[in-house]
Amino acid sequence: MSTADLLSVRNLHKKYGAVTALRNVSFTVRKGEVTALLGDNGAGKSTTIKAISGAAPADSGNIILEGQEVSLRRPADANALGIQTVYQDLALCDNLGICANLFLGRERVLWPFGILRDVDMEAEALRVLKTLRVNLPSLDTHVSSLSGGQRQAVAIARAVLWGTKLVIMDEPTAALGVAQTAEVLRLVRDLAAQGFGVILITHNMHNVFEVADSVVVLRLGETVLEARKSELTPEIVVGCITGSRTTVGGTA
Amino acid sequence: MTVNAKDMTSTTQTQSPVRSWTQKLVQSSDLGMAPVIAALIVIWIVFEFLNPHFLTPRNISNLSAQIVVTGTLALAETFVILLGMIDLSIGWSSVVAAAVFSVTTVFLNWPVWPCVGLGIGASVIVGLLQGLLVSRVGVPSFVVSLGGAMIAEGVSLAMLTPHGGSIPLSDNLSTMIGTLNIAPSWSWILSLGLFAVFAGVMVSQHMGRMKRGAGEGHSVFFVKLAALFVLLVAAVGTLCAYRGVPWLLLIFLGALFACAFVTKSTRFGRHLYAVGGNAEASRRSGINVRFIQLAAFTIAGALVGLGGLLDAARLGVASATVGDSDIMLNAVAAAVIGGTSLFGGRGSVYGALFGALVIASVTNGMDLIGAPSSIRFGVEGAILLVAITIDTLLRQRRLRSGRV
Numbered sequence: 001m002s003t004a005d006l007l008s009v010r011n012l013h014k015k016y017g018a019v020t021a022l023r024n025v026s027f028t029v030r031k032g033e034v035t036a037l038l039g040d041n042g043a044g045k046s047t048t049i050k051a052i053s054g055a056a057p058a059d060s061g062n063i064i065l066e067g068q069e070v071s072l073r074r075p076a077d078a079n080a081l082g083i084q085t086v087y088q089d090l091a092l093c094d095n096l097g098i099c100a101n102l103f104l105g106r107e108r109v110l111w112p113f114g115i116l117r118d119v120d121m122e123a124e125a126l127r128v129l130k131t132l133r134v135n136l137p138s139l140d141t142h143v144s145s146l147s148g149g150q151r152q153a154v155a156i157a158r159a160v161l162w163g164t165k166l167v168i169m170d171e172p173t174a175a176l177g178v179a180q181t182a183e184v185l186r187l188v189r190d191l192a193a194q195g196f197g198v199i200l201i202t203h204n205m206h207n208v209f210e211v212a213d214s215v216v217v218l219r220l221g222e223t224v225l226e227a228r229k230s231e232l233t234p235e236i237v238v239g240c241i242t243g244s245r246t247t248v249g250g251t252a
Numbered sequence: 253m254t255v256n257a258k259d260m261t262s263t264t265q266t267q268s269p270v271r272s273w274t275q276k277l278v279q280s281s282d283l284g285m286a287p288v289i290a291a292l293i294v295i296w297i298v299f300e301f302l303n304p305h306f307l308t309p310r311n312i313s314n315l316s317a318q319i320v321v322t323g324t325l326a327l328a329e330t331f332v333i334l335l336g337m338i339d340l341s342i343g344w345s346s347v348v349a350a351a352v353f354s355v356t357t358v359f360l361n362w363p364v365w366p367c368v369g370l371g372i373g374a375s376v377i378v379g380l381l382q383g384l385l386v387s388r389v390g391v392p393s394f395v396v397s398l399g400g401a402m403i404a405e406g407v408s409l410a411m412l413t414p415h416g417g418s419i420p421l422s423d424n425l426s427t428m429i430g431t432l433n434i435a436p437s438w439s440w441i442l443s444l445g446l447f448a449v450f451a452g453v454m455v456s457q458h459m460g461r462m463k464r465g466a467g468e469g470h471s472v473f474f475v476k477l478a479a480l481f482v483l484l485v486a487a488v489g490t491l492c493a494y495r496g497v498p499w500l501l502l503i504f505l506g507a508l509f510a511c512a513f514v515t516k517s518t519r520f521g522r523h524l525y526a527v528g529g530n531a532e533a534s535r536r537s538g539i540n541v542r543f544i545q546l547a548a549f550t551i552a553g554a555l556v557g558l559g560g561l562l563d564a565a566r567l568g569v570a571s572a573t574v575g576d577s578d579i580m581l582n583a584v585a586a587a588v589i590g591g592t593s594l595f596g597g598r599g600s601v602y603g604a605l606f607g608a609l610v611i612a613s614v615t616n617g618m619d620l621i622g623a624p625s626s627i628r629f630g631v632e633g634a635i636l637l638v639a640i641t642i643d644t645l646l647r648q649r650r651l652r653s654g655r656v
Contacts, residue, residue: 075536091536094650095529095597096522104526105537107519114519119460144650 336596379553
């Protein structure tokens with residue numbers, strides 16, 4: 001295992017009753033890289049993500065973070081280890097401002113009453129948004145008045161603000177237009193460039209080849225492809241997703 | 253690509269800040285206090301036109317005492333409504349507080365202050381038990397508080413019926429609070445002193461924001477502050493032209509500002525809004541949603557107890573008929589008219605003040621022009637329907653733009 005390895009998933013198995021969701025999922029995410037996780041519906045992407053984020057632990061298999069095997073039984077375990085998931089619904093409170101959302105559940109306060117240190121939080125938020133090169137209106141703007149891309153940016157900035165090493169993104173571009181998709185993809189690239197590990201779940205092959213460094217394809221609960229993007233073509237990836245191609249690394 | 257808010261404001265500086273502020277308000281899906289203040293101005297102009305006694309210092313002084321009970325109960329209801337829930341027990345729960353207070357002071361002859369604590373404590377228990385059912389078991393608040401109201405009614409009647417349904421109060425504290433005013437000189441000292449503190453905090457926060465390039469412009473901020481000051485001087489001046497600020501009003505405003513502090517400036521308040529806006533997102537962010545729900549019902553209980561004691565002090569009697577009156581519906585109406593959304597997460601405790609002012613103004617004005625109750629109820633109902641319609645339309649506007 002090289003030092004750049006951030007997260008290694010080894011032989012994950014998971015059964016829901018009689019249904020085997022994961023048989024043998026293994027892959028590695030490196031620091032400073034975007035790993036695209038692909039697969040058809042029911043291939044086990046969500047189950048894998050739930051295992052890594054602690055939402056639904058796997059039955060067996062190992063998750064190794066920075067060389068140490070970790071136990072992820074609850075979402076709080078994953079958060080404490082620096083694994084943040086940006087869910088498809090973003091989990092933002094639309095009735096609150098940008099800054100309030102960024103610090104939701106981790107507000108900086110003064111005792112004894114838990115008085116919010118708004119000015120400090122705004123300063124910290126501006127610093128993080130600056131490093132992400134995110135363009136947002138005034139930080140007390142309600143999230144409800146932001147565009148889809150800006151909302152995505154707030155959710156990602158929150159993950160960064162919380163001291164994350166690994167950001168898992170579930171279909172971040174699914175509901176976005178062309179310009180906003182480009183903005184979010186740039187953000188994904190920037191995250192990786194800053195040394196974060198990124199797992200990107202997507203159906204969009206174009207996105208994959210635009211931002212990913214390596215590609216992992218799941219099929220029927222098994223890893224069927226793990227390769228560098230440079231070794232791949234869209235045809236190979238699609239073939240692995242649909243199962244029409246069963247060998248990896250063959251001639252394209 | 254621009255980065256921080258300072259760059260953003262510089263691009264919009266071709267417009268005057270006041271104009272961009274009004275524009276933001278018109279396009280916004282969250283109007284805040286604007287509609288209710290506009291409604292209040294219209295109501296006052298209409299009644300002043302119908303009866304020139306409406307805006308006299310004496311009547312304004314009456315009005316300021318009339319808003320207190322509705323306002324305090326609306327404050328309680330606001331905490332629950334902000335979660336997207338409702339508490340229908342506040343009317344009878346307030347009677348429980350008054351009944352406990354009157355029985356302990358009048359018949360047991362206990363000292364007044366512990367009895368105040370017992371009265372408010374009784375309502376806190378009602379709120380706490382309802383909050384436990386709502387937060388731990390997940391029973392809908394509508395049904396829980398309906399049952400709670402019936403039980404509170406039973407408890408009140410059990411305490412008051414043996415004494416003929418009402419117990420007159422005679423202690424000095426409730427007489428003073430219910431009937432007396434703060435002397436004009438002290439009214440001025442108190443109000444100006446409090447405003448100085450308030451303005452100091454606001455200015456220091458504003459300066460901190462400006463330094464970091466966030467927040468609204470200087471002109472908008474200082475215009476708002478100056479408008480608030482003028483309003484305060486006008487209100488205190490009018491009240492002092494009669495007899496000074498009523499004690500009832502001072503206590504209500506004290507509760508109002510305490511609630512404003514809790515909801516706007518503390519972590520608890522932030523979490524209250526968050527849970528009302530998106531409970532699932534709040535849970536995933538590590539907020540203890542059940543605790544917030546329980547706390548909201550408990551705080552509401554304390555405010556309901558205060559409201560019940562203030563009502564008893566104002567009337568000079570703890571009476572079971574209060575629970576049968578429209579006290580609970582008025583409080584819910586005041587909160588909603590004040591812009592607090594029944595869908596949760598949107599609104600402000602100041603809405604309780606303005607909503608109570610609207611309701612009390614209509615009641616007071618109708619009494620002044622000698623209109624029958626039938627018309628009064630009709631008008632109040634229409635205002636409530638307009639308020640809830642605006643709330644629903646704004647929500648639909650948010651939904652249309654994909655923002656729940």
